[in-house]
Amino acid sequence: MSDKTILRALAGERQAVPPVWMMRQAGRYLPEYRATRAQAGDFLSLCYNPELAAEVTLQPIRRYGFDAAILFADILLLPQALGADVWFVTGEGPRLSTITDAAGVAALKPVEAIHETLSPVYETVRILSRELPRETTLIGFAGAPWTVATYMIAGRGTPDQGPAHAMKAADRVAFSALIDRIAEGTIEYLSAQIEAGAEVIKLFDSWAGSLRGQDFDDFALAPARRIIQALKARHPDVPVIAFPREARERYVGFARAVGADCVALDNSVDAEWAAANVQTDGCVQGNLNPRLLVEGGPELEHETRRIVEAFQGGPHIFNLGHGITPDADPDNVHRMLAAIRG
Numbered sequence: 001m002s003d004k005t006i007l008r009a010l011a012g013e014r015q016a017v018p019p020v021w022m023m024r025q026a027g028r029y030l031p032e033y034r035a036t037r038a039q040a041g042d043f044l045s046l047c048y049n050p051e052l053a054a055e056v057t058l059q060p061i062r063r064y065g066f067d068a069a070i071l072f073a074d075i076l077l078l079p080q081a082l083g084a085d086v087w088f089v090t091g092e093g094p095r096l097s098t099i100t101d102a103a104g105v106a107a108l109k110p111v112e113a114i115h116e117t118l119s120p121v122y123e124t125v126r127i128l129s130r131e132l133p134r135e136t137t138l139i140g141f142a143g144a145p146w147t148v149a150t151y152m153i154a155g156r157g158t159p160d161q162g163p164a165h166a167m168k169a170a171d172r173v174a175f176s177a178l179i180d181r182i183a184e185g186t187i188e189y190l191s192a193q194i195e196a197g198a199e200v201i202k203l204f205d206s207w208a209g210s211l212r213g214q215d216f217d218d219f220a221l222a223p224a225r226r227i228i229q230a231l232k233a234r235h236p237d238v239p240v241i242a243f244p245r246e247a248r249e250r251y252v253g254f255a256r257a258v259g260a261d262c263v264a265l266d267n268s269v270d271a272e273w274a275a276a277n278v279q280t281d282g283c284v285q286g287n288l289n290p291r292l293l294v295e296g297g298p299e300l301e302h303e304t305r306r307i308v309e310a311f312q313g314g315p316h317i318f319n320l321g322h323g324i325t326p327d328a329d330p331d332n333v334h335r336m337l338a339a340i341r342g
């Protein structure tokens with residue numbers, strides 16, 4: 001059995017003090033992140049600079065001693081590697097060239113071509129596997145196909161994923177071809193991260209909540225299962241965390257259905273309910289509301305303890321229900337950790 005707490009939780013071990021890390025733990029709420037980001041120039045230059053990307057990955061580990069580090073990169077690097085134009089508008093978010101039909105899907109680069117663009121990311125992983133403290137687990141990641149497709153179709157983040165739903169309705173064959181192409185690219189991208197030293201993989205399906213019924217089965221569940229099966233065939237010992245954000249009742253049985261070792265819960269999920277209905281299947285990760293790291297106060301401690309207690313009966317990795325926001329107070333993270341670790 002590994003001496004790394006995150007790997008023990010992912011293997012199904014219940015721990016008196018749950019291991020902890022935070023989504024978006026390297027980010028704008030940290031002054032040291034803002035300084036390195038300014039040095040790199042724009043956000044994508046930071047992602048493709050292995051030394052600086054490794055540096056920002058390490059910053060929250062130095063400051064807080066989290067049990068895991070997550071590779072600093074973005075889910076939109078894969079679309080870029082597949083041939084989409086991607087850029088970030090400061091203060092607004094990502095922009096991409098759009099795909100609206102079968103011709104757009106056909107024009108994407110072949111999956112084998114992705115490594116040319118993504119090789120700096122693998123170098124970041126190699127640096128991190130050398131430099132991380134030996135007790136810290138390194139997490140690699142990618143976006144799940146549906147979430148990545150929503151950005152490739154709309155060309156930006158969308159509140160309701162309207163353009164992606166419209167393409168799915170207009171041409172389900174072309175839409176499915178896009179999902180398949182992203183899934184194939186994701187398998188190669190994540191395998192390369194593992195070969196470079198990633199010890200755990202997380203698959204972010206941030207917009208899974210807008211898929212219902214058969215669409216959820218076809219475009220959230222099936223692609224996740226395909227990716228995880230392919231990864232497990234090549235790297236059977238690397239655990240996978242699936243995050244079908246806002247999946248509501250579809251969290252039940254999700255990990256088993258896709259072959260994941262853990263399911264991450266967003267903060268709309270009641271911890272007591274999840275302990276009774278989801279954690280019965282294995283490890284869960286989550287799910288403090290990131291707003292509490294802005295507000296602080298007694299509610300932060302109270303909620304942190306409530307979540308730890310709710311999941312005390314089984315394997316649990318403490319995390320937020322979504323990414324920490326730029327307006328969070330870095331000292332509140334210390335308060336959260338004190339409430340978890342005592």
Ligand code: 1CP
Pocket residue numbers: 022023024025026027028037043070071072073074075076093094141156157158204206323
């Ligand atoms: O200004 C800045 O410095 C950029 C802000 C930022 C950061 C810090 C973006 C832009 N991406 C990231 C890093 C990032 N993104 C990580 C690194 C590791 C860590 O967690 O510390 C990870 C895992 C992601 C994943 C990601 N990117 C997701 C999935 C998770 C989630 O938040 O739901 C999504 C949807 C994205 C797209 C994206 N990248 C950046 C933004 C602002 C967005 C959201 C865009 C939108 O929907 O409008």
